[in-house]
């Protein structure tokens with residue numbers, strides 16, 4: 001049976017007069033790949049930023065295995081086992097790829113759980129960047145930089161990873177490689193929540209899909225049902241569906 005690892009209850013975030021999250025309820029189950037979509041400005045990134053401790057919520061709660069982690073600092077959130085990648089790939093551009101991963105590994109949380117990638121080399125092998133280990137991160141093409149971003153996030157030993165538009169800017173071949181990689185994560189005990197605009201990507205990755213619109217959740221269920229939901233069709237009318 002699946003059980004919720006992350007439970008979000010009535011989450012609100014106000015930026016001055018802008019309501020970015022208007023009271024969102026959301027559960028992420030152990031072992032799943034959950035997709036979150038929504039039009040520009042619907043609150044997807046804010047949701048991640050609040051969960052990962054970048055922003056403090058204006059209201060509501062975030063529970064991790066039942067424990068209240070609302071408003072903890074980013075390093076504490078990372079410490080409980082919630083990792084994430086950024087829309088802009090982040091790395092030390094002047095350092096070799098392998099050094100970037102090594103530095104991230106040094107910040108890995110202590111965890112009693114067996115972890116499949118015990119060295120920086122193993123992480124690079126997993127994301128397919130072994131051949132580029134000695135290159136400076138700053139010279140990597142965009143697609144490879146995204147893969148490095150995933151290696152850096154995995155280095156912290158998360159049991160949930162939040163991916164923010166992981167396929168933005170990737171070509172079809174790179175996207176397929178990314179999908180292949182992400183789909184393996186649950187087998188390694190890592191649940192996934194991915195936000196993106198790209199419905200094709202979501203269809204490849206997820207069984208369950210959540211749709212945000214103006215900071216509210218308007219659909220949540222098996223992807224096929226959600227994509228046929230009249231409320232969702234209305235939001236995307238003439239758009240990507």
Ligand SMILES: Nc1ncnc2c1ncn2[C@@H]1O[C@H](COP(=O)(O)OP(=O)(O)OP(=O)(O)O)[C@@H](O)[C@H]1O
Pocket residue numbers: 015018019020038039040041042043044045046047
């Ligand atoms: N730091 C901030 N300060 C002020 N307003 C913000 C901030 N971050 C987000 N917002 C506002 O909150 C709302 C939700 O933005 P958010 O970036 O979460 O949406 P999104 O769904 O991720 O959009 P996109 O798909 O364009 O990335 C928008 O109206 C945005 O302008």
